[in-house]
Amino acid sequence: MKRAFEPLALGGRDEYLARLARCPQKVSDYSFANLWGWCEEYGLEWSFGDSHVWLRQTRPETVYWAPVGPWETVDWSRCPTLNGGGSFIRVPARLADIWSEALPGRVEVSEAREHWDYVYLVSELSALSGNRFHKKKNLLNQFTKNYAYEYHPLTADCIEEVLQMQMEWCVWREAECDATLAAENRAIARVVKDWDRLPNLLGGAVRVEGRMIAYTVAEALDDSMLVIHFEKGSNGFKGVYQAVNQMFLEHQGQGFTHVNREQDLGDEGLRKAKLSYNPALFLEKRAVRVLA
Incomplete structure (x- = not known):
């Protein structure tokens, strides 16, 4: 019943x-x-x-x-x-x-x-080998060469930093901030504030000179697949998105076969970006x- x-x-x-x-x-x-x-x-x-x-x-x-x-x-x-x-x-x-x-x-x-859903092989996105990933690997190399960075897993004691960085990201995007981005901002805050009460969450952060400049919030869907819910990078750091994506999977994705990077919601720019990472398969709906 x-x-x-x-x-x-x-x-x-x-x-x-x-x-x-x-x-x-x-x-x-x-x-x-x-x-x-x-x-x-x-x-x-x-x-x-x-x-x-x-x-x-x-x-x-x-x-x-x-x-x-x-x-x-x-x-x-x-x-x-x-x-x-x-x-x-x-x-x-x-x-x-x-x-x-x-x-x-x-x-x-x-x-x-x-x-x-766009689904990728963790092995491919952590290695970025071959011609298909040449541009991504080049941007990653530029980031690692130009910035004195540190990567750390996300834990509950990082939450205030994430919220601070997210607020700064929204200020930077304010000129183009629409209802969708505002709703996403509220969703991010809701998830990270309840970090300790949501099982299967994991994430990573990249810092430069002690300041958080990128973060990823992900979740294990099952034993073989991760799903990345939120991924943000600060303005002014070339290659920051390629860096946080690759570093998170290299450090915390190795026990998984696939990583799900969710939908494009019909946004052409987002669709192009997701396709550029060479999805292994789609989960159709x-x-x-x-x-x-």
């Missing part, structure tokens, strides 16, 4: 993560830190059933996300939620296919390219309409 929808709460964290662990295709949207960071911006709510967690956002309008749990052992034709019909976003491609097969003639699927 499904409980009523209620706002996300840290008290439900462990039960949610147990359901996520049984999910056959894990995409960045459904990591707990991502949900927690953005829950106020989207008005996210969840409802726990016997085997799945149902998610919906209530801002700017109410729309459902994919259920989290063991998709492949369910008789979806008898699911009360689906039998009532409705629209779902951020649906992993595998689940969209499962629903289409279980509910023939009742599932309308459309592309959601802006929500595809769909928009789905189920007819009653």
Whole structure:
């Protein structure tokens, strides 16, 4: 039996993560830190059933996300939620296919390219070898040659530094700061302030002359894949993004096979930047309409 929808709460964290662990295709949207960071911006709510967690956002309008749990052992034709019909976003491609097969003639699927996750090989992004990565490696080399830098893993005692650097980054970007960047800033603050209460978080920071100039906040999706939620670099340090990306994976990503750098949200500049790192694969997502 499904409980009523209620706002996300840290008290439900462990039960949610147990359901996520049984999910056959894990995409960045459904990591707990991502949900927690953005829950106020989207008005996210969840409802726990016997085997799945149902998610919906209530801002700017109410729309459902994919259920989290063991998709492949369910008789979806008898699911009360689906039998009532409705629209779902951020649906992993595998689940969209499962629903289409279980509910023939009742599932309308459309592309959601802006929500595809970009997934890379950790070995490639930490080594940056070969012609495909020549420009990235050149920028990294310029950074390491020009600056007396230090790399450190992020820990709870670094949080005030992260917040200070994030505030400075927002001031620098103020001329182009729109509602999306403002929302991201609030999401970053929410995640890092709860660092000790969010399992599976890890990150790194680069300092020059004692000052933090770049940081990465990431999360382990499972034993083989990291997802990078936030990555920021200060203005005026050439190669800073290539440096923090490579150093984080070199120091803390070696136990993982893949790194997920999330979506491009349809932003052409972001899409170009993500493609330039030569993704190994995409985790595709769909928009789905189920007819009653």
